[in-house]
Amino acid sequence: METTVKRSHPKGLWYLFGTEMWERFGYYLMLGIFSLYMLDGWNNGGMGFDPAKKSDIYGTYLGLVYLTPFIGGLLADRVLGYRKSIIMGGLMMATGYFLLSIHSITTFYIALFCIILGNGFFKPNISTLVGNLYSGDDMKDKKDAGYNIFYMGINVGAFICNFVAAYMRINYGWGHAFAAAGVGMLIGVVVFLIGTKHIKHVDVIKPVQEGDMSTGKILGLTVLPMFIFGIIGYMIPGNFLGSDTNDAFIIGCIPVIGFFIYLAFKAEAKESRAIKALLAVFTCVILFFAIFHQNGDALTVWAEDHTDRNMPTAVSNVADKLGMAQVVVNNDIVSADQATFDKTIEEMRAKEAAMPAVSKEEIVAKGKYSSEIGQLEKSRKYFATLPGDQVPAKGTDLKLYSTELYQSINPFWVVALTPLVVGVFSWLRRRKKEPSTPTKIFIGLLITALSALVMVGAVFATNDLTMKASSWWLIASYGVITIGELCLSPMGLSLVSKLSPPRITALMMGGFFLAISVGNKLSGMLSSLWEEMPQKENFFFLNFGLVLAAAIVLLLMLKWLNSVMKENNVA
Template sequence: MASTTLEAGTTSASPVGKTFLGHPRGLATLFMSEMWERFSYYGMRALLVLYMSTAITDGGLGMKMAVAAAIYSVYTAMVYLLALPGGWIADRFLGARKTVALGGSIIMIGHFLLAVPFKASFFAGLAFVAIGSGLLKANISTMVGHLYDGPNDPRRDGGFTIFYMGVNLGAFLAPLVIGTIGQDVSWHLGFALAGVGMALGLAQFLLGTRHLSPKSDVVTSPISAEEKSKVFKLAGLWLAAAVLFYGVVAGTGHFTVDWAVWPLSILGILLPAFVFTKVKRDKDLTAAERSKMSGYIWFFVAAAIFWMIYEQSGSTLSLFAKKNTASTLFGFDFPSSWFQSLNPLYIMALAPVFAWLWVALSRRAKNPSTTVKFAFGLVMVGASFLVMMMAMAAAHGGAKVTPLWLAMVYLIQTVGELTVSPVGLSVTTKLAPAKYASQMMGVWFLAVTAGNCVSAILQLVLGDDVVGSTGYFAVQGALAVVAGVALWLYRKRVVALMGDVH
């Protein structure tokens, strides 16, 4: 797969020598590392809710469906929330390369903790995987950028495209392999296989580190000794307070999962509100930057609603696949976790089509605005849950519906994702105030956190009688469609707030 020379007329920030598909050799290292990390993450994710909701007699944890879905939502929210401190640790303490190596090691330990058949070990493993993912996710994409000579390197966009193909390749293969082993052989063996996947990714990263750019070792904004002392003291105080509080709760026999899920869910909603308030009140911002932030809030809220529904692919949709969907198609039997491979498969097939479509429309001056694309994405994800409403109605009375229902739902969601996720990353960089240029990408990920936390609270409040019901899908689907229509109706106001950004 590797050629022997760099493309004529280009240089690389990484060592000169063999290249990977015409790109710096380090891209192969990051491609394989991320592919295996995503293999481990999505493989574990495909099993998570199924394992938690399976009866104890069948090897699971025997949790109520709504509680299992809420834990999944909070766990996913924390993965994205912890990307913020993950980036900060790289910038101030370790540099990107060391932070990614540390994150991969913690993820690997977490997966192997999940493989131990004890409840305490299971939750410790989830914490490890979330913390490690925050460290890794925030920095490995940055390291891809380090391989190129600045933002104008003509190979840069192509390099990120190849890198994200690795993301989706790992996500596609994981449910097929880990899902099969976990559901058909042993839950804990499946979790262990996820750990092996991360171990392979970590080994690939460490062995190929010589091909990475020296920029990835640089601590861009080293923390001073005085700041470090303050940070450690403050972190120590919060940690001591948390240990004391939860120690008392556990010691008095009152601790339940709710004591963890509720505080984290509330934090995931309040934190974005705090961040936006802080930025909006910053006196260093110009009037134009404040206006752009007002416009950006529309996109943030729209994204939070989108992810609230979209991220339930591994919870309510996964449970529907197990309980209400036939596991046979054209005479072929398969585990329900295989449905989790549909989204990355659709992305790999459709992403090039959408990339071509936007360029083609731009040439004809017909490329939809960012607000229209977001509105379309919201309508699509809402429509997916309206289709789920019909699928749930068809499954009334315990009937097993055709797998084509879920295949349609995931297809609709993927089309919506391709008009929200990449577009959201782009508009975040365009609307970010100069002072917060680096931090705003972390703020974008907080939309995923907020959406998942709202979902977790709904699931806890509504309980098993409502979560996953026809009404449950109908209300959320209708909410997203209405939000999409509202964004479209107010698109001129949002465009006005965006100023010179289109």
């Protein structure tokens, strides 16, 4: 029985909102500290990877975490159903987060595997259920607004999580922060189970039509070749995309991309045009995500190393009492010349290595000593580009905004700006002037390009990185890209729901996430250029040019895309 009030949003939307909020709490908590965790020294509780390896793993992880929805979407469409897939995926992701809380190379990679696989079952299917709630004729015109509301749920979780991450990391260490992500994911699963009665009526497995490929054949033509192509790409001598994993990932995607192209040309005429339109949009949005997801890599490094994070006194007093201030100290070691500093740290590391760690007291003492060394290194690095008159006197400290908190700027803007963006489009709809969904995506790409120019200004403000940039540069850049995001990302989900043939909606949702996957991998590849480019403004000029090119391509296709929308009686 339908649980809606006429013309209002379905009750099931609010349970999906809550589920996604807590799932994204865990996902973005992990992502917000992921690069910092990989860069932090092993003795400080991190992985101790170099910047190139960090960006490689970051991009590969983000790529794979959005590649598996192709498989999860297909199995949900054909075999499992959406609710069962979501529950399975949620539990897998929770397992992954809890495994990350264990400081071990082995569990690190097992944890990433669990999260990647779990997201594949969770992500496309909860988005598909949102679209299914609006399948009735009286609800179709509210689908875009429904996805915007759902998208705001994502960002409520993404906003809150970074405060929890900062508190747990500063006071208890990396492991407790990752465990908090696991707890959040479990809460999301519970919310979903409570609300399932409002959702089960739209959890319908569509029958396979005559002439459709069997599930086994699809997996045999895509997943198996994907692994084979990936292995070939990894084993090719040398590399042509920066690293062996880059080669493996991009070459491995070729069979899946080929399958979607085959699907477009094999379908009957009307469905073929709809699938081709979706694939054209997917291609353009790849570059949006290549830029957008640098927030967890290049922009996190910018926040850590080049942003003035000093707290005003009134804020620092409160933050310190709450245990959420990152502290940098000045003493004789930190302020010594480079050779003296390096020698002192080397001697301290040797002493640490020689410290016994058998009894509980010895383990605690060794951990504290290791943290002291990490504190000295981080203080030295922060002060390196801080004007001399801002460096605290010896024996005193500065209290800083934790780097993780900068990851909350984007979701804050989403929550703040979503009502405005939805309101503007609703106002235009009432006057019959609302842009089509493809036009909204074009606008989103154009605005995203402008956000890169804001960061060009940030680079110039540092005088060639000899000074720190104000936090307002990041706040402004995230604000601009958020407007672009709101015009593009939820609209992409809505477009898939509108144009996909009903029996393969989740599969096509997996195709959208495949585009995100490739974009995410490109984000890691682009971020790896950060260390190599001496003129950092050129890094952001490159971002600007790439997204602008995608916007121009989409603009040239708008007339055709809008005609396909009209043919399918959607806007």
